[in-house]
Amino acid sequence: MDKSVLSVGVLGLGFMLLFTAFQTMGNIEKVVIDSIARDDTTFSGDGYVSLAIIYATFTICNWLAPSVVALLGPRGAMRLGSLTYCIFTASFLWPQTWLLYAGSALLGIGAAVTWNGQGVYLSRCSNSSTISRNSAIFWAMLQASMLLGNAFVWREFSGKTEINVDTRTLLFSVLVVVALLGVFVLFGLPEHKSAHKPGRPLAEIHSAMKLLVTPKMGLLSITFLYSGMELSFFSGVYSPTVGFTNALGAKHLVGLSGVCIGLGEVVGGIACGLAGTKLRRDAILFGGYIFHAIAFATILINLPDAAVFGETDATSLLNPPSAALALVAAFLLGLGDACFNTQIVALLGGVFASQSAAAFALFRFMQSLAAASGFAYSTVLGLRFQLALLATMGALGTLAFWRVEWRTRAEAETICTETEKKIPKEHGGSRPYSISAKMYSARDSRSGTVWCTIYDGIGKNLVPKIGSWLHSR
Template identity: 45%
Template sequence: MGCSICPGDQKFQNVVLLSISFMLVFTAFQTLINIEQTVLTSVQIHDATFTGNAYISSAIVYFFFSLCNWLAPPVVSLLGPKWTMVVGSVIYSVFIATFLWPNTTLLYTMSAVLGFGAAILWTAQGCYLTLSSSPETMSRNSGVFWAILQSSMFFGNSFVYWQFYGSKEISTEMRQIVFSVLTVISVIGICCFVFLRAVSPFRQEGDPDSDLNLRVIRDSPVDSMTKSFRLFFTNKKMLLLSVTFFYTGIELSFYSGVYSTAVGNTSTLVEAKRLVGLIGILVGAGEILGGASFGILATRTVKFGRDPVVLLGFVSHIVAFYLIFINLPNESPLRPIESTAAASYLNPPWVGFLMLAAFLLGFGDSCFNTQLFSILGNLFPESSAPAFALFKFTQSAAAAASFFYSSKFTLMVQLSILVVFSILGTLSFFIVEWGEASRSHATFDAVISEDNDDNEQLLPEEGEEEE
């Protein structure tokens, strides 16, 4: 009697365990990013020697993240996807633990190291996900991964929401409790990475040479880096998608760091510090709903292509940006707003609108990212590690730039930049998706035509008798 679990089921189990591993590590990390500036401001109240800034820290992380993405494919080739993810997740845990002993030099040094860890972790993730998927299951697996990953925002920020209840500032004891818990959660995630199974790519039946994904892990480090440069500078589809990558980077920095900080700085809101946690919860809820809708139900939601999903994400973000624009003071990303003279268009701000905007930011982000994971896995199955490295290179470079200007630009300027690049990124994705759809239709028509020609050759000519 054969095994009750077919190879396809085992690969899906790999995707689920991969997703849970990321969910645990990022329960800790995404919660940290959401509250980082609020926490560091409180540290400065108790320690005058500490001058760390969350915007600068995040900018350093994403700057080194972008640079190190060029080194990531060789590391994946050397260590393999599984052990690369183990190393990357260890670096995340060490970074989180440093908040137990705040030190400006340590914060910025570990931010740079974390950039390297993030580059290898996410490149290995894209490689492992591609190796665990077939063209038919790529959309489903991408959505499942995204939904489980983003549930991390719900769990971590729920903990913060209750931990900060009734607090106007974060005490040393409260900070140590929060970051001790977050460090332990990230370590559990590392253990889950260790239990990931090695994967071999899906093969076309009867074609042992169809396993092009094997090149992802067989390439030498030099070949992997060369392939990354060639793919980035010579492939038109990758150049177009880079505009979409860039947009996801600047909106990532906005919802993960700028928006929550702006809410926490708005004193006209009741319990503004506590609302920071609630913002994270609702961003996570939007991410989970989007990932589930376009992953688990992928066969229904994307049967007309990926472009309607991306269009839905675009509309969600435009509505969110408008709600934020009318609800928060223009200077709120830069400093605490104590005076009603610097109030928003709606004074006091409507908390319900702020929560809806958080949900729409998360939902729209999942629309873009699930479809990018899907289209990259299908367009570049032979080069999944370089393709995902380039995705993260462009996204993280954009996030680094955004975090740098976030400490200088007002809310209106930042929202204007987001609107412009949301339009450009959506149009770029449409061009690639429509081109791919046209190519698929042309291939299908050619196959049908060839089949018809073969059938006509089998038919007797006019005047001939059938035997």
């Protein structure tokens, strides 16, 4: 088996186990904490506040995360950061308000380190022709955690209208064990050397700051912000909203909704992997927005506006609401999210390969900033206003991604044209070629600069000849 595929598989398995604990917790946290508060009057924690703290801390620490990755390497960073997921999950076995919020802050720090390490490691495992495939494999394995964890929740919550202490204790104990298994797997990650000279810790922060003000990253920031807003909605707001709609019945729909979101993520990850060499990134991302737009419209007519805040007997346009429609919307949310995230990661890994740590830090910074804001405004904004905000930002984010993708392709075509003019005929000059989804890269051996990313219309001989010519210069 190819080493890069094996490495992505181990990475995906470790994150799948780790996030079986965390994503399950995020999906049910609001409902579970409300149950804890009913059993213990001294407990005043709030699920949305806890999740907002996680992502706010994540946002701040993302500026320091590239330095930690530079010091420890991506594998060491992921191993250290993953331990905080175990600590956060274990804190629910002893429900205290201060412990909930302290664990949330600690997890935000660890998550920043973990995800930046993941981005750098995935880039090292990939090249321009495999980054889309590897991103999709990782994404599908990661989101399988939504299926596993929420299937267990569905089973445990089945037929219940209240989540008692025995059910909570069993659930949290199982999730802690699964998270520890994920940490163990991450300790077995194979090593991959970087093709680029490692940067100094402080230089990584400076690089991120410089990258932030570039035109491409400025446009991509809009896409990043939308990805964070929809992340907060599907991961911590939507399933509790389904559970708080009394007209839909028992609490097991919270877990079933999470299963459908996870199923959409897995199907989307696999589909993006298969389509990655046939369709352009902008086309796949546009498909993701269409899925989300349909989901938003479905949710609007099916669920009541007040269900975001807690249990309600109110209804929306459909009376009674449809459980099947709620699950279809959950699937579409996961499907669209997979399209967005796989293509964002693929674009960053390809366009910013030499600045991968800084690029992924900025992505996670913007995404977590928007996610923290999403959980914060969920405490005061009703469902309809949130859906309108998501639909608007999604459209803007899609347009911004298109602009960057088209500009990048135009630049590549210009560079290829200029490069071909300099190449003698014996090295493949003046041969026909066209830009396409299937691409090959030729790099200057001295500087590492990408000279052109092309597909030879006659055969696959042009790139090796260009590379040979560049090497002899």
